[in-house]
Amino acid sequence: MVRKITLWLLWAGFIVYAFLLTPERQAASITLLKNLFTLQWAAINPIILSIFALIGILLLIYSCVLFIDGRMQKIPFWPFVAAGAGTGVIGLIPYLALRESNQTFSGDKDAFLKLMDSRWTGVILSLNTLALLAFGWLAGDWGDFVRQFHSSRFVNAMTVAFCLFCVLFPTVLGDDMARRGIKDQPVFWAVALVPLLGPLVYLCLRPPLSVSTDAGVRQASAATLS
Template sequence: MVRKIAFGVLWLVFTFYAFVLAPSDQPDTIEVIKNLSIGQWQGINPLVIALFNLMGIWPLIYSTLIFIDGRGQKIPAWLFATASFGVGAFALLPYLALREPNPQFPCTKNTLIKLLDSRVTGVILTVATAILVTYGLRQGDWSNFMQQWQTNRFIHVMSLDFCLLCLLFPALLGDDMARRGWQKSQLFWLFALIPLFGPLLYLCLRPSLPEPSVDVISSQQQRVAS
């Protein structure tokens, strides 16, 4: 219960800060978001471009855990995972507050789960992330980015959202490792403490989900239905 309350309070604090205390919106914010979305990047700081696209990578990383974790939950995990593509941690924090511990996978793997469970997916996400991070760090203007961070709500909140997504990953990591019989505390902290690339390394190395037995499926379905 303490865990649920903590995530709920964090969601309220983050929401209040983003809409009340963060720097004000800039007149061109909608135009910038549109240009970032359609690839018209002329005149935009490469750090902002990289960060914006990394905020599309993070929901994919979380989806590789949430769609699996959600098969044993009473709440529709897919709804929160899908919403996170638009609003990031604003959608994931309510899921973390409402979910129950779920160290087992109660179902057979469908096509989507097989895709999300594949190490190939982790490798693709890692390569894409490495390209974006390299581009942003090598081409970006840090002084301009810091100025925008201090004066632009979109850049400010997006940056904090990115940091929060880095910090929240361990909340799902333990159960996902348990579902795979991979219970090594040293590896948990390795994946948990390295921002962004720790979760990606986990997706590249984690064992595949075992197919559950009939007894496990039956008992898990009864728990969800109760």
């Protein structure tokens, strides 16, 4: 219950912050959004482009965990990831608050769940993330980014949303580890304490989800991670 209340308060607090407390020079945001959606990316600071793209990567990271989780929940995950594609963390947090903790999986994995469960998906996401981080770091103008953070509502809220995506991943990590028979707390903390890259390494190394409930199968799968 404490977890749910905290998530709802965080959700409401972010909405209030994004629409009432972020910088109010909307002309800067309008110009940026126009350039973004008309593909005039050369006019946009690479750091901002990278953060925008990395939020998409983070949604996919959550998808690799929560589409499987949604199979066992009363509510499916797909409406929330669809909302998240348009609103970012505002669309995702309600699912995190409404879902119940669940550490089991039953039924067959269809082609889509196999894709979400595949280590190759984690590898592809990791390579794209490294490319985006290098692009933003090497080609970006950090002084300009700071100025836009303090003048553009969109840049400010997007950056805070990116941080929230990173901070909230541990709320779903424990259940995914349990579904795979991984009980090592050091693994949990190694993933949880390294924003963005920790979850990506986890997706690359986690054992495939087994629909078997046999403890021996689970332990054998968990051993492949270590």
